[in-house]
Amino acid sequence: MLENTCQKLWPLLNKEVSLVITTHHKPDGDALGSSLGLYHFFKSKGWQVTVVSPTDYSSNFNWMPGQQEIVNYDVNPEKAKEFVENADILFCLDFNNLSRINDLSALAKNSKSKKVMIDHHEYPEGFDDFRFWNPKASSTAELIYQFVATFDHENWMNLEAAKCLYVGIMTDTGSFRHDSTTAITHLVAKKVHDLGIQTSKIHELVFDRGKLSRTRLVGYVLYHKLAVMEDMPVAITALDKNELKQFNVQTGDTEGFANFGLGIDGVLLSALFVERQDMVKISFRTKSGFKVNLFSQKYFEGGGHQKAAGGRSKMGLEETIEKFKQKIREHKDELF
Ligand code: 5GP
Ligand code: MN
DSSP states (O other): OOOOOHHHHGGGOSTTSEEEEEEOSSOOHHHHHHHHHHHHHHHHHTOEEEEEESSOOOGGGTTSTTGGGOEETTTOHHHHHHHHHHOSEEEEESOSSGGGGTTHHHHHHHSSOEEEEEEOOSSOOOOOSEEEEOTTSSOHHHHHHHHHHHHSOTTOOOHHHHHHHHHHHHHHTTTTTSTTOOHHHHHHHHHHHHTTOOHHHHHHHHHSOOOHHHHHHHHHIIIIIOEEOSSSSEEEEEEOHHHHHHTTOOTTTTTTHHHHGGGSTTOOEEEEEEEOSSSEEEEEEESSSOOHHHHHHHHSSOEEOSSEEEEEESSOHHHHHHHHHHHHHHTHHHHO
């Protein structure tokens, strides 16, 4: 599965070339952790490297080493465009479809840069020139460790990179509980741990620094918003624009909400609908063998992993939910 094209790639890398790392919009812990992990490796070599994010991200990550150097397209579009346009090599981390980088996608497509995709989602679109891809990997952060190890000796990591990679692995494995967590995941976590990082501190920094309004929102969602379909083993949670305003919802605040429904006995699929400015953002999670990435790709312009995927809809919130109910009923037999 791991298409190792690095042998051809590594000779192209040196301090003369401009290296740019980008990742998907609204980057999560793995997107940021893998990007910054690779950034710290290149920095340690003395190479020119910049991380460009298509959007902002949760303040839970604002302590990560190197994050203050990230060029955010939302804040500084001209600078972000310039880096992507002029990159010699563009590293595309934790996504495999250019639509995931929003406005930067056309620039990336048309730029002369060589594109290196490092990713663990299924069904790559095929925009890349070099590929380090394994859909069985727990996280892109895990792949970054292996990717660099193919070039350097095994013990390449410094403390900054270790912290970042740990965030990626920890968040994408649901703190080492998802079945994507393998012996390799633990091995990489060991390498990271050996450098002396305080893993419980990292957990606290990422998960235990929410605002009171966010905790209140969790209560509100669980009590008032989470519903189970009467005729299907499916939980639905929806938040509209007014609710987002009422609870002062910021980027990242609804992270984890799609999992709430799965905690209910008998529920096999949970769907979360959040009414953003210009679209409804959807998250799917399942604990059965039903492939939510294919379902999302077919009906909601989305994709992701078999058990955790996302998508979007340009229809209104209510219409989107109605469409979802109709489509999931059509797939009822596959759910069990
Ligand atoms: P989430 O529901 O947390 O946004 O995303 C779950 C998984 O699906 C993540 O791995 C994420 O990268 C991926 N994902 C989320 N939205 C999309 C989408 O619109 N398209 C694709 N291809 N993947 C998505
Ligand atoms: Mn990931």
